[in-house]
Amino acid sequence: ELKVxxxxxxxxxxxxxxxxIYCNYSTTSDRLYWYRQDPxxxxxxxxxxxxxxxxxxxxxxxxxxxxxxxLSTLHITAAVHDLSATYxxxxxxxxxQLIWGAGTKLIIKP
Amino acid sequence: xxxxxxxxxxxxxxxxxxxxxxxxxxxxHVSLFWYQxxxxxxxxxxxxFQNEAQLDKxxxxxxxxxxxxxxxxxxxxxxxxxxxxxxxxxxxASSLAGYQPQHFGDGTRLSIL
Numbered sequence: 001e002l003k004v005x006x007x008x009x010x011x012x013x014x015x016x017x018x019x020x021i022y023c024n025y026s027t028t029s030d031r032l033y034w035y036r037q038d039p040x041x042x043x044x045x046x047x048x049x050x051x052x053x054x055x056x057x058x059x060x061x062x063x064x065x066x067x068x069x070x071l072s073t074l075h076i077t078a079a080v081h082d083l084s085a086t087y088x089x090x091x092x093x094x095x096x097q098l099i100w101g102a103g104t105k106l107i108i109k110p
Numbered sequence: 111x112x113x114x115x116x117x118x119x120x121x122x123x124x125x126x127x128x129x130x131x132x133x134x135x136x137x138x139h140v141s142l143f144w145y146q147x148x149x150x151x152x153x154x155x156x157x158x159f160q161n162e163a164q165l166d167k168x169x170x171x172x173x174x175x176x177x178x179x180x181x182x183x184x185x186x187x188x189x190x191x192x193x194x195x196x197x198x199x200x201x202x203a204s205s206l207a208g209y210q211p212q213h214f215g216d217g218t219r220l221s222i223l
Contacts, residue, residue, distance in 0.1 A: 004152075033211065042114075043153070043201070043214040088152050095166055096208040098143075100152030 002027050002093040006101035014109055016078050021087055021104045023072040029091030032072045033098065034063050037086045046074075046087075079108045112136065114215035116202050122221045123192050131187045131218045135204030142185050143212060144177055145201040153201055159185060160208065192222045 049065035145153035203212035
């Protein structure tokens with residue numbers, strides 16, 4: 001049974017700093033997703049990572065996948081206030097279900 | 111462009127009432143998913159459709175929950191005899207295929223009094 005754990009669950013940081021959110025998963029998942037959710041809003045797809053060593057970047061966000069370590073990371077570079085949101089990772093199990101982490105609430109202070 | 115549309119956005123019901131939540135997926139999307147999201151938590155899978163076929167309903171918490179997608183497009187999630195623990199945000203998502211990124215609606219916030 002696939003389980004997904006994120007850490008930290010809460011992160012408060014200053015603008016301009018770098019930080020990393022970690023996503024560990026328990027069994028094989030053929031792909032790893034990252035989503036963003038603003039308060040009261042829908043989930044927005046950020047990245048889909050398919051293979052070991054995959055790295056994807058969009059603006060100040062970069063996601064990577066290490067399938068051997070069963071670890072994905074979401075790295076934030078030179079954070080800006082607009083990136084404040086809750087970030088979720090999710091793995092896909094053999095039944096097509098997405099299994100979600102609990103989310104990392106990110107607050108970026110000016 | 112049209113995204114996934116859910117209605118109503120908010121629903122308040124008294125315990126014991128039946129409710130129906132609607133999801134209108136992106137046109138042409140074969141796969142449709144329903145999730146339940148409690149406050150401060152990640153979504154929990156409820157059920158999955160491929161076209162009109164309900165391929166997986168293992169996440170439905172009880173037989174009070176029922177979902178349908180009769181013509182392979184719009185889907186309805188019905189909850190009978192609602193209980194307070196049913197209070198949550200119900201999210202619908204659609205994708206071109208089961209493995210493609212899922213596009214989410216804004217959700218229906220259900221409150222059971």
